[in-house]
Amino acid sequence: MPAFFKTLSIILFTLSIIYTYSSRTYSFDIKSLLDIKKLLLISLFIVYAIGCIYSSDSIEARKDIMVKLPFILLPILFILSPKEHLTKKKLWYYGLSFIAGLLILEIILITHAILNGLNSSLPFIYSITYTKLSANNHPSYMSMYSMVAFILIYKTPLIELFKLDKKRSFIIKLSSSIFLTLFTILLNSRSGFICLTATYIWIFFDLIIIEKKFKTAFLLISIIASFYFLIFQISGLNKRYINASKNITTEKLEKSTSGSMNQRRFIYLNVHKTIFENPIFGVGTGDVKIALEELYKDNGVRFEHYLNAHNQFLQTTLAIGAIGLIVLLAIFIVPFFQSFQTKDFFVGAVLVIIGISFLFESILERQMGVHFFSFTYLWFSSYLMAKE
Secondary structure (H helix, E strand, O other): OOHHHHOHHHHHHHHHHHHHHHHOOOOOOHHHHOOHHHHHHHHHHHHHHHHHHOOOOHHHHHHHHHHOOHHHHHHHHHHHOOHHHOOHHHHHHHHHHHHHHHHHHHHHHHHHHHHHHHOOOOOHHHHOOHHHHHOOOOHHHHHHHHHHHHHHHHHOOHHHHHOOOHHHHHHHHHHHHHHHHHHHHHHOOHHHHHHHHHHHHHHHHHHHHHOOOHHHHHHHHHHHHHHHHHHHHOHHHHHHHHHHHHHHHOOOOOOEOOOHHHHHHHHHHHHHHHHOOOOOOOOOOOOHHHHHHHHHHHOOOEOOOOOOOOOHHHHHHHHHHHHHHHHHHHHHHHHHHHHHHOOOHHHHHHHHHHHHHHHHOOHHHOHHHHHHHHHHHHHHHHHHHOOO
């Protein structure tokens, strides 16, 4: 389905909010309008829009700018939303809606994979891992979603929101965390494995330093140790990690291969050549594919299909230059430091998880990445400004 129609619901929702403002009296929050975090996201869209002007491939540029529409539509939606809809309590409810939806999706996916595995001639472990598990969803994206949900469920004040006792709250959080961990391991995504490790490290230190829950912290360590033992003992789970390690330590770079690590390695080592040809403004929003295919051709590299930069920071720099990279980095840096000022450290942790994912995938080149990042970013931006 074209990107425009995928974004149509957001457009209609935004228009309904605008209509609400025009038909009723609300106190307009000027602070929300001037929030630098929302303005940065809008600025990124504007830079991409300007990049369309000097793109030689206008068709690809239009497609890409439609994919990026949430960068401007969702900030407008949050700016125009009444303040009473963006209190911390309601924002936690929105976050729980995301977690619930993700858990339902993952339960469906793992059930579907198990049923297929029981009827498959392949070894069972191969039928319930990687793309067999994620179906039409990219494993790296699903891993990122899962780790963001993991941090959210860990920090969600279930006791205050639903009047639960401590035991029930602990059971819900522990069971959800174990399921999200297991699902991420089965996704067999290398970037997901790094995000999983980073998540556990952050939660461990949060439990020790902030929460002072030493027993829970060491319970956490035992859980992750068990899962890591599982990863490296089962051949169906450790193969991709072993191959990645071998590829990184190998000096020779094959020029014709279908191996994803070899492809990424070539891109990471050579994409700077194309970037330095247009360092300030980039090649243009719609010309990244052309530029990368020329790079492959000039270096005598043959891949089975077109590959993007597999790194959002490189992808953005290639498309809209240093200007775009500066805006993208500011989008991460500003709320990261604000999270320390407000002592909402979990916001910084989520930004780190998303940033790690950006290092291994061009997340913002797909609708599923742009919508997720835009909403999550604005959720946290609103949370840092919200009252209790």
